[in-house]
Amino acid sequence: MNDVVLSCRGLVKKFGGITATNDVTLELRRGARHALIGPNGAGKTTLINLLTGVLEPTAGTIMLEGQDISRVAPHLRVRRGLVRTFQINQLFASMTPLQTLALVVSQQRGLGARWWRKLGQDAGVAERAQQLLEQFRLGEVANQRTEHLAYGKRRLLEIAIALACEPRVLLLDEPVAGVPAGEREELLETVAALPADVSVLLIEHDMDLVFSFANRMTVLVNGTVLTEGTPAEIEANPEVKTVYLGHGDEINEGLPLEGRSHV
Numbered sequence: 001m002n003d004v005v006l007s008c009r010g011l012v013k014k015f016g017g018i019t020a021t022n023d024v025t026l027e028l029r030r031g032a033r034h035a036l037i038g039p040n041g042a043g044k045t046t047l048i049n050l051l052t053g054v055l056e057p058t059a060g061t062i063m064l065e066g067q068d069i070s071r072v073a074p075h076l077r078v079r080r081g082l083v084r085t086f087q088i089n090q091l092f093a094s095m096t097p098l099q100t101l102a103l104v105v106s107q108q109r110g111l112g113a114r115w116w117r118k119l120g121q122d123a124g125v126a127e128r129a130q131q132l133l134e135q136f137r138l139g140e141v142a143n144q145r146t147e148h149l150a151y152g153k154r155r156l157l158e159i160a161i162a163l164a165c166e167p168r169v170l171l172l173d174e175p176v177a178g179v180p181a182g183e184r185e186e187l188l189e190t191v192a193a194l195p196a197d198v199s200v201l202l203i204e205h206d207m208d209l210v211f212s213f214a215n216r217m218t219v220l221v222n223g224t225v226l227t228e229g230t231p232a233e234i235e236a237n238p239e240v241k242t243v244y245l246g247h248g249d250e251i252n253e254g255l256p257l258e259g260r261s262h263v
């Protein structure tokens with residue numbers, strides 16, 4: 001069992017009379033490429049917020065590398081290696097990718113607020129920032145203000161920032177959402193090339209990405225795990241089809257064999 005990196009057991013989250021997460025048990029294995037899918041309102045965002053500590057569970061436990069983190073503050077979960085991608089906010093708009101990544105790498109290495117002075121001096125920080133720029137195909141835009149970047153490049157920067165935090169578990173929250181067709185390929189290739197030792201939980205509506213990326217899938221419906229399995233098992237599962245068919249606009253038109261991508 002020690003190859004389980006992140007798990008939750010009997011996780012419940014109630015908002016007043018609404019049960020958004022209903023007795024969810026999930027295991028993420030070391031090196032996993034695991035996708036979490038489900039129709040709108042299934043509880044995916046709530047579950048990610050519980051795992052990252054943004055929300056406190058009504059009941060249940062969350063374990064990271066064998067330790068109970070159910071009540072650990074979000075920033076301390078990041079320090080322990082549980083990192084999610086987040087949308088770049090105003091804070092980074094006027095900074096360049098190089099500055100942003102140097103800042104995050106500096107913070108990660110305990111250099112804190114002295115990052116800017118250290119940038120020129122600390123070869124380790126500059127080198128790691130440069131590696132990340134190359135890995136995420138941001139070299140050409142390294143010195144452009146983030147607010148001027150193409151949307152796909154911003155999404156790449158978001159993943160690069162998460163990786164700069166040296167995660168053991170990476171929660172990828174809809175990495176291709178809103179990315180124009182012409183910029184998607186680069187993003188898909190970069191996601192596919194994430195380091196094998198980082199375990200990834202992907203939440204995504206784009207079924208092309210889900211089925212090309214994941215080797216394990218969990219389907220959430222009404223806050224509950226409907227089923228879990230390999231992509232082939234999920235695709236063949238009549239219950240999964242019914243659930244998505246019931247929602248009309250979703251996977252019924254989106255399962256890969258039926259030739260559609262976005263749901």
Ligand SMILES: Nc1ncnc2c1ncn2[C@@H]1O[C@H](COP(=O)(O)OP(=O)(O)OP(=O)(O)O)[C@@H](O)[C@H]1O
Nearest residue numbers: 015018019020038039040041042043044045046047
């Ligand atoms: N803060 C909140 N207060 C009350 N109800 C909430 C809150 N957050 C989520 N919910 C409800 O919990 C349920 C699950 O919502 P959640 O956003 O987690 O689903 P989701 O699977 O992420 O949906 P989507 O794919 O549309 O983003 C929904 O019924 C939603 O209305």
